[in-house]
Amino acid sequence: MSSPSLVYSEFQPNGQAPISCTDKPLTCQIRSNDINVTQFAAPRRLKTYEIPQIVNNSRLAARNAIEAGFDGVETHGAHGYIVDQFMKDQVNDRIDQYGGSLENRCWCALEIVEAVANEIRAEKVHIRLSPFA
Incomplete structure (x- = not known):
């Protein structure tokens, strides 16, 4: 199970938000109980x-x-x-x-x-x- 303190923006270069066509945060349902989508950093709209x-x-x-x-x-x-x-x-x-x-x-x-x-x-x-x- 993912650590509650882990925020996935830590894996981005220089801690920047991931890039996307949108700035909407990830809201989809993940089929595994191993990932909490609230831990993913909201993307930065290009x-x-x-x-x-x-x-x-x-x-x-x-x-x-x-x-x-x-x-x-x-x-x-x-x-x-x-x-x-x-x-x-x-x-x-x-x-x-x-x-x-x-x-x-x-x-x-x-x-x-x-x-x-x-x-x-x-x-x-x-x-x-x-x-x-």
């Missing part, structure tokens, strides 16, 4: 001007992976990772170009995949999507 840096970080990570000898890369757009969060209407409550309609909620994923494909060639790029998004 500012619109910060999203291109996330895209660029993905591009650089893909280039580094290829230079390290990997055959390709996969963007993880499932299981609650940030790309998945942007696409989910239950999570993404943004009112800018990255929120609202399904098309807008997919922009983050599309920008990442396009940047990575331009960096390492499209045939080396995959994206994992959640069947529930």
Whole structure:
């Protein structure tokens, strides 16, 4: 069982809040009794001007992976990772170009995949999507 004094922001770089498309705290039901969701730090909503840096970080990570000898890369757009969060209407409550309609909620994923494909060639790029998004 998790320690009551443990707050999961302690695992974030420099103790910062985790980033997300929203600032809503985690409220979902966890199937295990081992985790108390109230211990998770509320995320920090990415500012619109910060999203291109996330895209660029993905591009650089893909280039580094290829230079390290990997055959390709996969963007993880499932299981609650940030790309998945942007696409989910239950999570993404943004009112800018990255929120609202399904098309807008997919922009983050599309920008990442396009940047990575331009960096390492499209045939080396995959994206994992959640069947529930």
